[in-house]
Amino acid sequence: xxxxxxxxxxxxxxxxxxxxxxxxxxxxxxxxxxxxxxxxxxxxxxxxxxxxxxxxxxxxxxxxxxxxxxxxxxxxxxxxxxxxxxxxxxxxxxxxxxxxxxxxxxxxxxxxxxxxxxxxxxxxxxxxxxxxxxxxxxxxxxxxxxxxxxxxxxxxxxxxxxxxxxxxxxxxxxxxxxxxxxxxxxxxxxxxxxxxxxxxxxxxxxxxxxxxxxxxxxxxxxxxxxxxxxxxxxxxxxxxxxxxxxxxxxxxxxxxxxxxxxxxxxxxxxxxxxxxxxxxxxxxxxxxx
Amino acid sequence: xxxxxxxxxxxxxxxxxxxxxxxxxxxxxxxxxxxxxxxxxxxxxxxxxxxxxxxxxxxxxxxxxxxxxxxxxxxxxxxxxxxxxxxxxxxxxxxxxxxxxxxxxxxxxxxxxxxxxxxxxxxxxxxxxxxxxxxxxxxxxxxxxxxxxxxxxxxxxxxxxxxxxxxxxxxxxxxxxxxxxxxxxxxxxxxxxxxxxxxxxxxxxxxxxxxxxxxxxxxxxxxxxxxxxxxxxxxxxxxxxxxxxxxxxxxxxxxxxxx
Numbered sequence: 001x002x003x004x005x006x007x008x009x010x011x012x013x014x015x016x017x018x019x020x021x022x023x024x025x026x027x028x029x030x031x032x033x034x035x036x037x038x039x040x041x042x043x044x045x046x047x048x049x050x051x052x053x054x055x056x057x058x059x060x061x062x063x064x065x066x067x068x069x070x071x072x073x074x075x076x077x078x079x080x081x082x083x084x085x086x087x088x089x090x091x092x093x094x095x096x097x098x099x100x101x102x103x104x105x106x107x108x109x110x111x112x113x114x115x116x117x118x119x120x121x122x123x124x125x126x127x128x129x130x131x132x133x134x135x136x137x138x139x140x141x142x143x144x145x146x147x148x149x150x151x152x153x154x155x156x157x158x159x160x161x162x163x164x165x166x167x168x169x170x171x172x173x174x175x176x177x178x179x180x181x182x183x184x185x186x187x188x189x190x191x192x193x194x195x196x197x198x199x200x201x202x203x204x205x206x207x208x209x210x211x212x213x214x215x216x217x218x219x220x221x222x223x224x225x226x227x228x229x230x231x232x233x234x235x236x237x238x239x240x241x242x243x244x245x246x247x248x249x250x251x252x253x254x255x256x257x258x259x260x261x262x263x264x265x266x267x268x269x270x271x272x273x274x275x276x277x278x279x280x281x282x283x284x285x286x287x288x289x
Numbered sequence: 290x291x292x293x294x295x296x297x298x299x300x301x302x303x304x305x306x307x308x309x310x311x312x313x314x315x316x317x318x319x320x321x322x323x324x325x326x327x328x329x330x331x332x333x334x335x336x337x338x339x340x341x342x343x344x345x346x347x348x349x350x351x352x353x354x355x356x357x358x359x360x361x362x363x364x365x366x367x368x369x370x371x372x373x374x375x376x377x378x379x380x381x382x383x384x385x386x387x388x389x390x391x392x393x394x395x396x397x398x399x400x401x402x403x404x405x406x407x408x409x410x411x412x413x414x415x416x417x418x419x420x421x422x423x424x425x426x427x428x429x430x431x432x433x434x435x436x437x438x439x440x441x442x443x444x445x446x447x448x449x450x451x452x453x454x455x456x457x458x459x460x461x462x463x464x465x466x467x468x469x470x471x472x473x474x475x476x477x478x479x480x481x482x483x484x485x486x487x488x489x490x491x492x493x494x495x496x497x498x499x500x501x502x503x504x505x506x507x508x509x510x511x512x513x514x515x516x517x518x519x520x521x522x523x524x525x526x527x528x529x530x531x532x533x534x535x536x537x538x539x540x541x542x543x544x545x546x547x548x
Binding site for chain 2: 066141
């Protein structure tokens with residue numbers, strides 16, 4: 001019998017992985033939208049930077065509360081260890097947090113004073129975008145760099161977490177635009193296209209992940225994969241993450257692009273958000289079981 | 290760096306008395322725990338924050354020289370890997386390597402992120418709920434810096450646990466394998482003695498009377514951080530797809546309409 005131990009990271013860490021990915025994705029989407037057309041996509045840029053801020057605010061708090069000795073959280077900032085995805089993630093989160101704060105501040109100033117700060121936002125957006133990608137992806141790489149059989153053989157978890165960050169962020173922005181009555185605009189159409197594209201990348205990453213674990217072929221990896229695919233987590237994975245969270249919103253999203261409807265947009269966005277969380281949740285839960 | 294110190298655990302000499310486990314608890318003041326019922330003399334099932342040495346018991350059908358069932362014993366401990374997954378994973382620098390080659394967790398620096406617990410290929414590092422920090426065998430850091438061997442090696446009545454310089458112990462261990470093979474223990478083998486082998490060699494290495502699987506040990510444990518390169522490349526691939534996808538999504542109508 002193997003002696004492997006689990007970190008027993010709680011549900012809160014799943015929430016952090018979800019919010020961090022959402023923030024990274026929203027920031028990148030806002031930046032790309034701003035690059036392509038800062039005036040045409042003003043709604044998307046605003047919503048994206050605000051969503052990134054709102055999603056990111058709880059993140060450091062969650063991480064600190066989860067520590068065994070929360071008072072020592074700054075010890076993460078006294079070391080720079082490129083071998084440790086957690087160390088690199090801490091630094092990336094700090095830099096990204098700064099960029100998110102600045103981008104949201106510039107957006108707020110624009111909203112309040114009718115100034116045009118799109119150049120400033122662009123600089124912060126491009127730098128922050130790189131770190132946004134990092135913050136969205138590193139938790140997957142972090143899980144891959146452990147001895148847990150499901151994670152260490154998966155190789156695509158970073159790719160998957162990044163794709164989930166993008167799909168959930170696009171869905172969150174789409175939902176906000178829909179609720180704000182801007183569903184008919186150019187921005188809303190583009191963000192719905194983005195949701196569908198991100199869902200495709202998400203689906204592809206899930207396939208690569210499963211195939212990689214299957215291909216590892218060790219007894220431990222087979223057992224770990226069975227937990228996910230046919231064991232106690234099969235309902236959450238197949239019904240929650242795959243069908244309701246990926247396949248159905250993909251079909252609904254495509255239908256919505258052909259014949260736009262408010263209800264369809266809202267339902268698609270909600271399913272993507274729930275499904276994206278379930279993907280990360282089930283990977284964490286099955287990997288730690 | 291000083292000459293690397295090591296512990297060589299010769300499981301063929303182990304009688305399962307668990308003096309090592311008790312000595313470890315006493316010296317390191319590890320305190321009592323609720324026992325696990327494991328169906329054998331083994332207690333606990335796993336390493337814990339209060340059990341750094343763990344004598345494990347295995348019934349292995351057909352593993353005895355005459356083909357009978359063998360009762361295998363193994364006094365297990367932190368391997369103090371030359372390439373240590375826990376040390377690489379640590380984001381605070383709390384886990385460090387001593388001048389003797391052993392791996393330690395600085396209890397005053399560890400902030401309890403628990404990453405090292407998942408990163409250990411042997412399930413050694415354990416989380417202590419009371420202190421909120423990660424703990425494991427220290428190789429009796431206080432003792433070896435004062436000219437004493439680890440408490441477990443000192444207490445072992447059969448010299449199953451030997452302490453010394455690594456290079457000396459490896460030579461000794463190799464001779465012992467030959468002796469045992471001559472006695473009919475065909476599967477006798479060293480685990481972790483080869484410094485060119487997995488994890489750069491283990492500074493606590495073992496002589497086993499069967500295959501590593503028989504003892505629930507990973508056959509060819511790999512350094513978890515070896516995944517970072519490939520996993521990062523795939524992440525970058527995903528980022529490129531998302532970036533290009535976003536450009537496509539926003540460009541297909543937005544192009545040329547502005548300004």
